[in-house]
Amino acid sequence: MNRWDYVVLLVTMLGIAAYGLWRTRGSRDLRTYLHGQEKTGWIVIGLSVMATQASAITFLSTPGQGFESGLGFVQNYFGAPLALILIAAVFLPLYRRLGVYTAYEFLGVRFDSRTRLFGAGLFLLQRGLAAGITIYAPAIVLSALLGWRLDLTIVGCGLLVVIYTVAGGSEAVSVTQKYQMAVIFAGMAAAFVTVLAKLPLGVSPRDSLIVAGGLHKLQAVDFSLDVKRRYTFWSGLLGGFFLALSYFGTDQSQVQRYLQGSSLRESRLGLMFNAVCKIPMQAFILLLGALMFVFYQFQPEPVFFNRVAWQRQMAGGESGRLQALEREFSAVHAEKLRLIQDWLKASRAGEAGRAEAARTAAVAANARAEAIRLQVQGLMRSADPHASANDSDYVFITFILNNLPHGLIGLLVAVFFAATMSSKAAELNALGSTTTVDFYRHLFRPEASDAHYVAASKWFTAFWGLVAISFALFARLVENLIQAVNILGSLFYGVMLGLFLVAFFLRAVGGRAVFWGGLAAQVLVLVLYAVLPISYLWYNLIGCGACVLFSLILQSLEGS
Amino acid sequence: MKATPNRPAGGPDEETGLPGLRSWRAVYGWVFASFLLWVGLLAALSEIYS
Numbered sequence: 001m002n003r004w005d006y007v008v009l010l011v012t013m014l015g016i017a018a019y020g021l022w023r024t025r026g027s028r029d030l031r032t033y034l035h036g037q038e039k040t041g042w043i044v045i046g047l048s049v050m051a052t053q054a055s056a057i058t059f060l061s062t063p064g065q066g067f068e069s070g071l072g073f074v075q076n077y078f079g080a081p082l083a084l085i086l087i088a089a090v091f092l093p094l095y096r097r098l099g100v101y102t103a104y105e106f107l108g109v110r111f112d113s114r115t116r117l118f119g120a121g122l123f124l125l126q127r128g129l130a131a132g133i134t135i136y137a138p139a140i141v142l143s144a145l146l147g148w149r150l151d152l153t154i155v156g157c158g159l160l161v162v163i164y165t166v167a168g169g170s171e172a173v174s175v176t177q178k179y180q181m182a183v184i185f186a187g188m189a190a191a192f193v194t195v196l197a198k199l200p201l202g203v204s205p206r207d208s209l210i211v212a213g214g215l216h217k218l219q220a221v222d223f224s225l226d227v228k229r230r231y232t233f234w235s236g237l238l239g240g241f242f243l244a245l246s247y248f249g250t251d252q253s254q255v256q257r258y259l260q261g262s263s264l265r266e267s268r269l270g271l272m273f274n275a276v277c278k279i280p281m282q283a284f285i286l287l288l289g290a291l292m293f294v295f296y297q298f299q300p301e302p303v304f305f306n307r308v309a310w311q312r313q314m315a316g317g318e319s320g321r322l323q324a325l326e327r328e329f330s331a332v333h334a335e336k337l338r339l340i341q342d343w344l345k346a347s348r349a350g351e352a353g354r355a356e357a358a359r360t361a362a363v364a365a366n367a368r369a370e371a372i373r374l375q376v377q378g379l380m381r382s383a384d385p386h387a388s389a390n391d392s393d394y395v396f397i398t399f400i401l402n403n404l405p406h407g408l409i410g411l412l413v414a415v416f417f418a419a420t421m422s423s424k425a426a427e428l429n430a431l432g433s434t435t436t437v438d439f440y441r442h443l444f445r446p447e448a449s450d451a452h453y454v455a456a457s458k459w460f461t462a463f464w465g466l467v468a469i470s471f472a473l474f475a476r477l478v479e480n481l482i483q484a485v486n487i488l489g490s491l492f493y494g495v496m497l498g499l500f501l502v503a504f505f506l507r508a509v510g511g512r513a514v515f516w517g518g519l520a521a522q523v524l525v526l527v528l529y530a531v532l533p534i535s536y537l538w539y540n541l542i543g544c545g546a547c548v549l550f551s552l553i554l555q556s557l558e559g560s
Numbered sequence: 561m562k563a564t565p566n567r568p569a570g571g572p573d574e575e576t577g578l579p580g581l582r583s584w585r586a587v588y589g590w591v592f593a594s595f596l597l598w599v600g601l602l603a604a605l606s607e608i609y610s
Contacts, residue, residue, distance in 0.1 A: 081592070210609060219610065268584065280598055
């Protein structure tokens with residue numbers, strides 16, 4: 001990065017934060033602080049919901065996922081539009097009619113105080129633990145490749161978010177998210193155009209699709225019923241539906257975004273905007289990764305993209321083996337390039353047989369290259385167990401730093417920071433709101449003034465911000481942290497969704513049954529997690545199903 | 561302090577304000593159709609370039 005990149009980065013990030021502070025200056029009552037001015041239109045709500053979900057990891061890792069595994073990951077989002085329709089039709093009108101600040105207040109109205117505290121407690125536990133990761137995960141990638149100090153990157157980015165979120169509340173979050181999303185869209189579009197422009201002369205966009213498809217990177221939909229396959233249409237539709245329903249419908253960081261609409265219509269249209277745009281947006285980011293894969297077929301391709309870790313190991317005991325594998329990889333890469341050129345030539349000449357033979361040979365060469373890459377990754381991990389970050393996380397940032405013109409590099413780095421800040425701000429805003437409304441006001445100071453609650457909410461938001469920054473600073477002490485937090489999320493999300501499904505759809509079930517049913521389901525999930533060797537994602541479904549079932553059983557016992 | 565209820569459902573909130581999609585049921589149907597369209601396009605992409 002040169003000084004122009006830093007100018008673009010700093011002007012963009014500080015400018016958006018300063019604008020957020022300026023727009024939300026002055027005093028506010030609690031409703032305005034937690035829900036904004038409630039004049040928000042559907043486009044801002046839609047962008048705000050999108051920005052809250054899309055963290056920096058979405059833009060750092062997803063292109064890398066497209067590079068490595070192709071478009072198949074998009075199927076994980078197939079359940080989201082259906083879940084968003086259900087939320088817009090059933091959840092949202094009830095939240096608005098009751099005028100709740102948090103989703104968990106609804107549990108209190110529908111059931112009782114302890115069920116409300118149970119739901120709010122589950123949210124604080126999982127979101128509070130995950131809070132550090134939204135800052136830590138991108139900071140470790142960016143600081144490694146840009147040579148910045150990790151602690152300063154975390155503290156700088158974290159404090160900026162805390163300042164404008166504390167000062168301006170929910171309105172500052174959505175005002176800044178609108179411009180952060182504009183930066184993200186502009187940056188991703190620039191990267192997409194650059195990939196296409198950097199393809200060699202004579203290789204058209206259609207050729208790049210032929211190469212990507214022929215090497216299995218465009219396999220977007222798989223209708224297979226094989227449960228061992230990681231991404232299929234069915235697992236995406238079913239698992240994605242429950243995940244999206246719990247995330248968009250019960251997670252306060254999302255609920256708070258769409259409750260600030262000026263009317264039910266604006267909130268609903270904001271959700272429908274996401275229902276329509278979610279799949280094409282993810283497909284676009286994955287396609288960018290697949291096109292980067294094609295780009296690297298015509299260019300020297302690193303065998304390991306995290307060059308900082310690679311250079312470190314070159315000075316270590318494994319350097320001889322790593323260099324040998326790098327030479328082998330380069331030879332396979334050259335062979336693959338020759339085969340791809342033959343394949344495209346034959347394809348243009350209409351020689352189907354020759355094209356298919358070259359394609360088959362290129363697929364085999366690609367499999368050999370992937371096998372070498374896996375060996376390298378294994379060696380890198382065994383040499384440095386702390387270097388656990390997935391190498392695919394470094395693909396996109398490496399492409400940006402090596403291929404984009406100065407100025408645009410700054411814009412793309414701003415994309416990652418904008419995404420970090422937009423999702424972090426929404427999380428802190430939700431954590432502060434829930435702590436204030438569901439615990440502090442509900443349990444300790446039920447009759448204080450509005451100004452008192454606004455001040456309390458600011459203190460709690462700042463507290464959660466500092467927790468997140470501290471957690472991010474000490475994150476490296478916990479091995480495989482991201483997975484640990486994902487597991488924790490799956491262990492609690494299912495039961496939380498179960499509580500809300502009972503509230504919305506099982507009117508005969510009362511507070512006592514759902515509280516003890518939810519608690520029993522949570523214990524069951526934790527016990528099963530300790531004894532069953534199944535994928536943690538299943539606990540979303542198990543927790544939800546058990547909560548609903550136990551609540552029904554307890555209610556029928558109570559009735560009889 | 562009690563939360564102030566938002567504008568109740570009914571009245572202007574019940575109108576979608578979208579040309580050609582006058583009821584929310586029609587909006588949801590349109591969103592569902594767009595979901596099918598995206599899945600269809602992605603399936604076609606998989607098929608054409610496999």
